[in-house]
Amino acid sequence: MxxxxxxxxxxxxxxxxxxxxxxxxxxxxxxxxxxxxxLRVLDIAPEAEEGAGPQMVSLPHADRLAPGEARDLLPEARARVIAIVGPHDSGKTSLIASLYDQLQEGPIVPFAFRGSQTLHAFEQACHDARAASQRGTPHSERTRRGEVRFFHLGLLHQESGEALNLLLGDRAGEEYREAGDDMTLAAEFIEVERSDVLTLLVDGKRLAQDGHRHNAREELLLIVQALKDAEILPNGARLAIVLTKFDAVMASPNAKRVGADLATAVARLNAYFADCFAKIEVFRVAASPTEHGVARGTGVAELLCFWLADVSPTSLPHTLQVLPERVIARLAEVGV
Incomplete structure (x- = not known):
């Protein structure tokens, strides 16, 4: 032939x-x-010797991390575990996607993006909220029920040069809501037990609606009570209470009432659980707004700084570099 x-x-x-x-x-x-x-003909490698296994290159899957995979990252650099807790559709995936997108645009001072083991998961979470998806309104895929998974962000403290690993727990919101009714379910929430900051989401859109405000307010207390009863609240952790969909609140005729309801809920949390947390702070976030006049990612930078509040500058040497506009375009430089 x-x-x-x-x-x-x-x-x-x-x-x-x-x-x-x-x-x-x-x-x-x-x-x-x-x-x-x-026509170009590719060279075919000779067959391996009998008994020898195939030579393979293992590439990272870049999807969300299983608990064991997340645990393996903890010794590599200073790490922070964040449990983001809230009922289904309270805005958790939108918050995670917005944080990643903002870091793509540039540092959230003093923290800059330095890489991620879950790039595919972030890009998938972000896609439907971007113009490229050709959707009329922002959208995020819901998290599937089952075992918790983690998003990973590698960060660089620009003042100290210190490398940080941020692990964001991702569990289906229905599981948190069900734990409010049955606290035994909360015993499986390892992301809460290991967390440095518990981040509790309050759906601002539901809080602004007459028929949903009571449930939205009470779920907040029921979930925290379930976590306490299950004895999984970590000692010394801080609590961030995040009012999501702040754009919908601002556009609602009930905006003032939402503020009062939130203040009442926070006062009750402080009364019942102040001894469980080192600090409790409130944030208002519009991660993926649908109303005009509110910028995408409003409040996200402040929340990140709270998550990493005790990461202080050191005397470590560092060199700042001028990097391309979007981080996803420099994967070769990042080495992910």
Whole structure:
């Protein structure tokens, strides 16, 4: 049989001119830059010796991390575990996606993006909220029920040069809501037990609606009570209470009432659980706004700084670099 590497035809692998006599581009052969050149034949590696296993390169899956995979990152650099707790559709995935997107645009001072083991998961979470998805309104896929998974962000403290690993727990919101009714379910919430900051989401849109405000307010207390009763609240952790969908609150005629309801709920949390947390602070966030006049990611930077509040500058040497506009474009430089 003739050596296929010596057959003269079109070098374009999609062209079948040798069989059909027609150029796939519709050109005269004399005018085609590919015609008359040999089709590239790839070298095939020799068979491995008998008994030897195939030589494989293991690539990271870049999806959300299982608990064991997240645990493996803890010794690599100073780490912070964040449990983001809230009922379904309270805005958890939108918050995570917005944080990643803001870090893509540049540092959230003093923290800059330095890499991630879950890039595919972040990009998937972000896609439907971006213009590229061609959606009329922002949208985020819901988290599936089951075992908790973690998003990973590698950060750099620009003043000290210290590397940090931020692990964001991602569990289906229905599981947190069910734990409010049955505290035994909370015993499985390892992301809460290991957390440095418990982040409790309050759905601002529901709080602004007459028919939902009571449930939205009471769920807050029921979930924290379940976590306390299950004895999984970590000693010395801080609590961030996050009013999500702040754009919907601002657009509502009940905006003032929402503020009063939130203040009442926070006062009750302080009364019942102040001894469980080192600090309790309130944030108002519009991670993926649907109302005009509110910027995407409002309040996210302040929340990140609270998560990392006790990461103070040191005397470690560091060198700042001028980097491309979007971090996703420099994966080779980041080394992920």
């Amino acid at each position: 003739d050596d296929p590497s010596q057959v003269i035809q079109c070098s374009n692998p999609d062209c079948k001119i040798a069989e059909t006599g027609k150029c796939v581009e519709g050109l005269d052969p004399s005018a085609c830059g590919n015609y008359g050149k040999p």
